[in-house]
Amino acid sequence: MxxxxxxxxxxxxxxxxxxxxxxxxxxxxTDFIPPSQHPQTLVQSKDVIISQQNKLSARIYLPKSAVSNNHTRKFPLLIYIHGGAFSVQSPFSSIYHTYLNNLVSESEVIAVSVDYRLAPENPLPACYDDAWSVFNWVFSHSGKKIQDFPGPGKPEKPEPWMSDHVDYTRVFLAGDSAGANIAHDLLVRASSKNLKLEGMILIHPFFGNGKKADKLWEYIYPGTSGVHDPRLNPAAHVNLLKKLSCKRIMICVAEEDELRKRGWYYYESVKRSGWNGEVEIVETKGESHVFHLLDPCCENAGIFMKQVASFINKIGFSAL
Structure with a gap:
């Protein structure tokens, strides 16, 4: 042996x-790319420390037009959660740094890309709690009292990019794969605080299908309640879905992705739940899991980028 x-x-x-x-x-x-002004899009980025205790940080992105508008215009905010099976990747990697630069440029949003603690060194729910801390930090700049959003996210010093440029009536949550799972949990928590967001974008979401437990999930989340854990399988919880407090949801799946059916199952469950909002699903034909990150220059990645940007800006979109 x-x-x-x-x-x-x-x-x-x-x-x-x-x-x-x-x-x-x-x-x-995972590699590390420092924040900078992106030479192609002129999007600016910076890193901020959210919590010294957990070494929690995030990367903020500012579109070109926000740099030159002399603080007179407010922009939608996108809180983005990276994927990687809860255990790999980072918002500072070349994959995600490139994607956020391009998405911010295409959508004209302020973006906050969350750096959460990874499993298995930090078992779940650490990633959920870290994302919630960043969420609290974000909304502490909105003028709302922080006690309305309990958590360790109150900043020692306000971040000017958040205070000067963000329209807090137009906040979106988004993520891919495991990041989509975490983004959904953020919306569930925000809904419990009666905070209404503009929308949520779930890209190739890692959800359960109710048939068998995922072995990786069981290992990195020893406290899970099992196959119908609401964090793993929110589609099985109709009462949870009907209370989601956002106006619009976009679910994105890829035809060759093994998680495709889970995205469709979630979409159909939201439709059946009686949730009072707009829900759409976009399926990219002939592509696999997170194809847009792995091959960002392919034709379908460009089309998909425009679909996400159109959803954010409410221009409308159509499936491939």
């Missing part, structure tokens, strides 16, 4: 494996 294999306690390719001595190896190594 291979000695290396004998020493492995858990293996979840292509994400990570855990050795019997507790050592964690990741199959995917």
């Amino acid at each position: 291979d000695q290396n294999k004998a020493e492995i306690a858990k293996d979840f390719p292509p994400f990570f494996r855990v050795h019997k001595n507790g050592l964690i190896d990741r199959y995917i190594h």
